[in-house]
Amino acid sequence: MEDYGRLILFSVMGYFIGSVSFARTLFALKRPGEEPARITSVSTDGEAVIITHAVGATSVMMAMGRKWGVLTMALDLLKAFIPMVILRILYPQESYHLITGLFVLIGHLWPVFYRFKGGGGNSTVMGMMLAASPLGFLITQSGGMIIGMIAPSFTFMAVVALSIPWFMVTEGVTSDETLFALFMTLFYLLAQLPETRAFLRYKKEGHTFDSKYVVNMMKHSSKMKTDKNQEGKKESL
Numbered sequence: 001m002e003d004y005g006r007l008i009l010f011s012v013m014g015y016f017i018g019s020v021s022f023a024r025t026l027f028a029l030k031r032p033g034e035e036p037a038r039i040t041s042v043s044t045d046g047e048a049v050i051i052t053h054a055v056g057a058t059s060v061m062m063a064m065g066r067k068w069g070v071l072t073m074a075l076d077l078l079k080a081f082i083p084m085v086i087l088r089i090l091y092p093q094e095s096y097h098l099i100t101g102l103f104v105l106i107g108h109l110w111p112v113f114y115r116f117k118g119g120g121g122n123s124t125v126m127g128m129m130l131a132a133s134p135l136g137f138l139i140t141q142s143g144g145m146i147i148g149m150i151a152p153s154f155t156f157m158a159v160v161a162l163s164i165p166w167f168m169v170t171e172g173v174t175s176d177e178t179l180f181a182l183f184m185t186l187f188y189l190l191a192q193l194p195e196t197r198a199f200l201r202y203k204k205e206g207h208t209f210d211s212k213y214v215v216n217m218m219k220h221s222s223k224m225k226t227d228k229n230q231e232g233k234k235e236s237l
Helices: 002-018 021-028 057-064 066-090 096-109 122-132 134-150 152-161 162-172 176-191 195-205 211-236
Strands: 041-042 049-051
Touching: 002 066, 021 057, 021 066, 041 057, 041 066, 057 122, 066 096, 066 122, 096 122, 096 176, 122 152, 122 176, 134 152, 134 162, 152 162, 152 176, 162 176, 176 195
Parallel strands: none
Antiparallel strands: 041 049
């Protein structure tokens, strides 16, 4: 009974930790009243547009510059990493850290504080993987980057999905870690459904999208914001 009590406690704790949006908090502090930036993908013919639902580190980077974007990314990573590491140390024989990590991800993707509209989950997944398996984190990141050279749109999706075979090989097919990877991948993919459906619908209509456009747009937005901040500092001097 005590184990179930801890399980419920850590699950609820993980969900509420995950529901804290550092991106929205930064917007509220630095840009009160301003709607967070969203990633926009425009088809090559300019007739179809996909606007992401997620508000996260990329939103901050596009609006405030690279420094603030990296800070948001680090905070989103740490909100999964820190509680998982603490629970792994406190309960080394249990899987509380894995379950807590999953609920942090659920909270990040569908936060109760923001009408269940959260971030994309990339940084949080990185924190989860780093806490669950540091070596696995490096391997899956490397594998995702290699796949990304061939199919840039699937880079991070590959990073997440590669966690499944990693744990199957290192921990066993029926291990808690493999189950953790399966649910982590499932939740991540479910959160991408709105954009995936829009993409497939537009593709069926004959539209095509260039992933390089999105990457260039993000870099351009970040560079413009960084340059603007530097100009502001020079003027203040």
